[in-house]
Amino acid sequence: MATDLDIARAATLRPIAEIAARAGIPDSALEPYGKYKAKIGPDFVAEASARPPGALVLVTGISPTPAGEGKTTTTIGLGDALNALGTKAMIALREPSLGPCFGVKGGATGGGHAQVLPMEDINLHFTGDFHAITSANNLLSAMLDNHLYWGNELGLDPRRVSWRRAMDMNDRNLRDCVVGLGGATQGVVREDGFDITVASEVMAVFCLARDLADLQHRLGRMIVGRRRDGTAVTASDLKADGAMAALLRDALSPNLVQTIAGSPALVHGGPFANIAHGCNSLVATRLALGLADVVVTEAGFGADLGAEKFLDIKCRLAGLNPAACVIVATVRALKMHGGVPKSALGAEDVAAVERGAANLERHVENMHKFGLPVVVALNRFDSDTPAEIAAVQAAMARHDTQAILCTHWSDGAAGAAELARAVQARIAAGAARFQPLYPDAMPLAEKLRTIAQQVYRASDIVLPAPAAQKLARWEAEGFGHLPVCVAKTQYSFSADPTLLGAPSGHSLPVRDVRLSAGAGFVVAVCGEIMTMPGLPRRPAAESIGLDAAGQIDGLF
Incomplete structure (x- = not known):
């Protein structure tokens, strides 16, 4: 065949x-x-x-x-x-x-x-779109670390940096890492990590922007970390939004x-x-x-x-x-x-x-x-x-x-x-009567609960105190109107990938919440979902190559 x-x-x-x-x-x-x-x-x-x-x-x-x-x-x-x-x-x-x-x-x-x-x-x-998105993401990372190295004028707390590097490849070894090792001239030592490019907020911004002006505005309001007093530092504070938009123009x-x-x-x-x-x-x-x-x-x-x-x-x-x-x-x-x-x-x-x-x-x-x-x-x-x-x-x-x-x-x-x-x-x-599942004014935790109960048929969400505190702080900062983006397994209505069919009455465990201020939504990370996937035991790459005529073989 x-x-x-x-x-x-x-x-x-x-x-x-x-x-x-x-x-x-x-x-x-x-x-x-x-x-x-x-x-x-x-x-x-x-x-x-x-x-x-x-x-x-x-x-x-x-x-x-x-x-x-x-x-x-x-x-x-x-x-x-x-x-x-x-x-x-x-x-x-x-x-x-x-x-x-x-x-x-x-x-x-x-x-x-x-x-x-x-x-x-x-x-x-x-x-080359994904390469441009990867480059824009990592330009922001480079400018952030450079800012820390040259005196940290903005007062960004290195322990509260939330921005991560990106690459368009499954590589579990890069999920968590330490950067800046090697002495004082190599930069500020801090914990970091990589997400796959399609999980980068730059990708989300790119896909929700209406035009180039909106793109730069959204890039600029992305939060990269926080100061010791909890106030946010954004990409525009680092003056990175213009160069990022230039990389993404075409x-x-x-x-x-x-x-x-x-x-x-x-x-x-x-x-x-x-x-x-x-x-x-x-x-x-x-x-x-x-x-x-x-x-x-x-x-x-x-x-x-x-x-x-x-x-x-x-x-x-x-x-x-x-x-x-x-x-x-x-x-x-x-x-x-x-x-x-x-x-x-x-x-x-x-x-x-x-x-x-x-x-x-x-x-x-x-x-x-x-x-x-x-x-x-x-x-x-x-x-x-x-x-x-x-x-x-x-x-x-x-x-x-x-x-x-x-x-x-x-x-x-x-x-x-x-x-x-x-x-x-x-x-x-003309029978469509589209309406979103929840109103903008609903509190963030209730939006998440509504998705869990109405779509996943969960009994409730399990929201740890640190996550609940983040949601409350973001509402106080003016982000309470944003929609919620749930990150969970695709294989089940629940957060358990082995629970097939149509389960109900389960709990949705929320591991963390993240604010994507540039894209315009709040991410709820549930269960064991990863923002950097790993390769399987036998990756498809093992079967991909070039044939005698130089054509790509094994790609499907």
Whole structure:
């Protein structure tokens, strides 16, 4: 069977100017990066973003399993299908992180006949956006340590520095470290550490900024640490915001690529969904909405993480109003949620599907709480049986929701045509009544409790006294209106990755809270989640290399 890479290489790519013209982007707005990818200039981005917006469709999924679900593939297949049906559609996706590409997850450009291209470029260095974000993050670190070395005029307490370095690679050895060793000329000795680039607040700022001026303003208000009296020191206090914005100037322009079927796709930005807010840049989303009748975008991991943050953080801060939601599931994944091990997924087990469907049902219920009409995309595998498929459809019928079989991996746009028609119907009905889960004025701890109880079905949160004190201090400092971004495992509604299905009555343990003043949200770190992942025992990097023709092999 042909692999994703085989299918991608067999595709005939169109010149990027042709794809731009299809999207309504003039040549004068293109900044080409080779033949098949380009950035869109800021003047055109501003002009197009001011147009009346098209309809925004969010693609999310059930809690992920090793069996796979296929959100990115479905996002691409749905966009292709809408275009094939005559609706002018654009796709807006996150950029892949190098860490997962070389770790365990692999690439993030879709699969089969529903991919964005050029696949190798997008999964690796692409247009250099992540390198720019990493550089901006570490410039701030360098300027901070330089300030400490040259007398610390701002009175920053080295013990209360909260800013961390970043790199776009999974490296557990860098989670915690000590810098400044080697004598007085080497700098001030202090504890430090690295986050993966997609967990950096610079990435969050980048993806929520409206334009270059807003970008620099948000960078400037990022808090790097505190003085002995508890007052904050920011990036603008260090006079780092201007240089950081300069490093990010070109990166903020959205990246245009294409699907195998020739649909235009904007791939831009990429915060993690279990650590940060998990969706592509606001700049790209607003541009797409100004260019297309329907924009199909994706939120990472399950709907309890990516979708909740997309709705409570991005849509709240940007004033976006989604028209519909697609939740992606597979029979295989539902069987895992029903207790079947991965090794036994090929055998029919209707009872396990019925048990596991509770996970899907909860995600559907949660999206209804936000006022969104839902369609379920059931990615079909050869091992799925009619009885198993009927069990999923029956479960969804109890929620007045369609579960539509999709075969876009093998059949491209034709395999998502029924899904596209269902989405068109939801948009035409105008049934969406989007509202965030909680109001701005709710206290921070209550916002966190609301997410835990309403989305995760937890009995309550466990908030240690130091974390509660931080929340109270931030409210006193004027940050109480910010939304909350929960960092927890993606594999469960709980903070325990082994607790599959639809658990309820558990507690959400809050290990720490962090203020992302530049991005505009408060992070609650729950359970054992890490902001710097590690590599697995057998990382994907072991299988990646170059073939005799110098082409990349093993990337998926």
